[in-house]
Amino acid sequence: MKFYPEKPDIRRLREIIQVFWKYQFGEFLGKTKFKERLFKPLRLYFRDPEMEVDASAPERLRLAFEELGPTFIKLGQMLSTRPDMVGEEIAEELSKLQDEARPLDYREVKETIEGELKRSISDIFRDFGEDPIASASVGQVHEARLKDGRRVAVKVQRPSIEEKIRKDIIIMKYLAKLVDRNVPRLRYYNLPGIVEEFERSIFKELDYYNEANNIERFRSLFADDDMINAPRVYREYSTSRVLTMEYVEGVKLSDILKSPIKFNGKVIAKRGFECYFKQIFIHGFFHADPHPANIIVQEGGILYFIDFGMVGYIDKDFRDKLIELLISIIDYDVNGIIEEIELMGIISSETDKEALKYDIMDLFERYYGADLQRIGNIMKEFTMPRMLIRHKMEIPRNFVLLVRAISMIESIGERLDPQFNALEIAQEMVQKLIIARLNPLNIFKVDMKKIIQLEHLIGKIPQTFIKGLQVIGEGTIRIELEHKNLDELADRIERSSNRISLALLASALIIGSSMVITAELRIAPGIPYIGSLGFILSFLIGLGLLFSILKGGKYH
Known part of the structure; x- marks a missing residue:
C-alpha cells in the first residue's frame, strides 16, 4: 500500500482550482460549501475569468483536464470508460482527450535508460533515435536497434512522473471527500470510490512490468493465429520504467x-x-x-x-x-x-x-x-x-x-x-x-482445480467408509435431532387436550342429567335431585372452559 501524507500540496491545489475556475466551473464551486470549507482556509479568492470559453460543460471539462496534465488526462481517460458514472455525453467527450506532451530532452532519456538497465546506452543499442516517434504525458517511445541488428521500440517513462501523480492523487482524495460531504446530489457518483479505482489503475499502468506481462499473455493466447499478434517483449532490456519491444512495421x-x-x-x-x-x-x-x-x-x-x-x-x-x-x-x-x-x-x-x-x-x-x-x-x-x-x-x-x-x-x-x-x-x-x-x-477437458478437488474427495472415501463400518459394528449409531419451538408446541397440544376432555365431560353430564331428569329423587317439589346437580356441574365446567379460552387467546 502506498503511503501518502495527509495534507495536500497547497500550491498545486491552488493551481487546480484556478484552472477549473478559468474554465467556468466557478459558478458550481460558489454555490456549494466549497466557498467556506475550501476557499477561505486556503485563501483562495478568484475574480471572474478574463476569458470566455465558448464550449459545452463536457468540452470545458476536457480542456481543463488537458491543461492540468498527466494525472488528470489519465483520470479523464478512465472516466471515458465509465458512462455509468459520468453519463454518455461526458464519457464521449473525455474519450477525445489528447495525451500529448513536449518531448523529453535526449539527455533525460539517456539517463533514465542507463539508470534502469545499469549499462551504457551504447553497450545496449547499435543505434538509438534521439527524437521520439511518439510522446505522451507519462512516457515516450524511441526507435532503436539492438547490437544484433533487431529493430525495437523503447518506451521510456518520464522522470519524477510517479511523484507528480502521487501528489495529484492526494489532492483528488482531499477534494473527493470534501465534495462527498458537502454536495449531497453528487454522492451518487461516489467520488472517493472513483479516485481509489483510478489510483489502482494508474499505478498499474506506471509499472511497465504489468504491460510486459499483458503483451506476453496476449501473444500466447493468439499464438496459433497468424492474423493476430502483438510485439515481442525483450525482458533483458526492460524494467518497471523502460519497456523494450519488437518494432512493428505497418x-x-x-x-x-x-x-x-x-x-x-x-x-x-x-x-x-x-x-x-x-x-x-x-x-x-x-x-x-x-x-x-x-x-x-x-x-x-x-x-x-x-x-x-x-x-x-x-x-x-x-x-x-x-x-x-x-x-x-x-x-x-x-x-x-x-x-x-x-x-x-x-x-x-x-x-x-x-x-x-x-x-x-x-x-x-x-x-x-x-x-x-x-x-x-x-x-x-x-x-x-x-x-x-x-x-x-x-x-x-x-x-x-x-x-x-x-x-x-x-x-x-x-x-x-x-x-x-x-x-x-x-x-x-x-x-x-x-x-x-x-x-x-x-x-x-476438466479444469485442473476440479481434478485436484475430486482427488481429495476420492482419497477421503475409504477412510470415511471404514469409520462408518466400525460405528455400525459397535452398535453405537446415535441420531441427533435438533428441534425448534417443540416445547411450545407440546404445551399447546396439552392445553387443547385438557379443554377437549372438559368439553366432553360437560357434554356427558348434560346428556346424563337429561336421562335422569325424570328420577323420583327431588330437591324440592318439581325439581329432580340428580338431574339438577348434573346441569349445575356442566354449567360450572363450561364456564371454566370459556374463561380458559378467553384468557389463553383464540388460537391457544
Missing part, C-alpha cells in the same frame, strides 16, 4: 480510416470483431482500449495490437453468463436477458422486473432494424445512469470495459465496411461456441 488503423487504400476494409472489420469476440467470450482477457491508433495493420490484413496499459479480465462463470446474455439479445428474448443480468449480479431482488422488462422492450423497439446490427448499443444501455438509478442496478467495472470495447470495435467496423453487421458475426461465433461445448471430446 500502417496504423487510424491512418487507414482516413485513406483506406491498399487494404480490404471488409476483411479487417470482420477480423477485428472476431478477435475481440475471442478475447472477451473465449479467453476472458481483452485489450481494453481498441483505439484505432493502437492497432497496426500489416500486408495481408495482419492485425498487431499495441499499448497494453489497460486490459480487462473476465472469469469463466461470468463469461458463460455473458454468452447466454448475448444469445438472449440475438433471440430478442427479454425474459432471458432479465434472468441473465440477475445471475450476473447486475440487478437484485429490489428491482421491479416488470418495469425493467418494459424498458428492455422499448430498447428493442428503438434499435429495431439496422441499429440492432450493433449489439454494443443494447449492452451499452445497461451502463447508462438512467437505467442504473431507476432499476437499482450495479454494473461490474469489467462489464463496462468490455461494452466500451465492443462498441468501439463495432464503430471502427462500420467505418471500414458500410455493410458491417456485428450481429451476424456474433451469431456465427456463438454457434461455433455451442458446437464446441457439445463436442463429446470436451467431456475429458
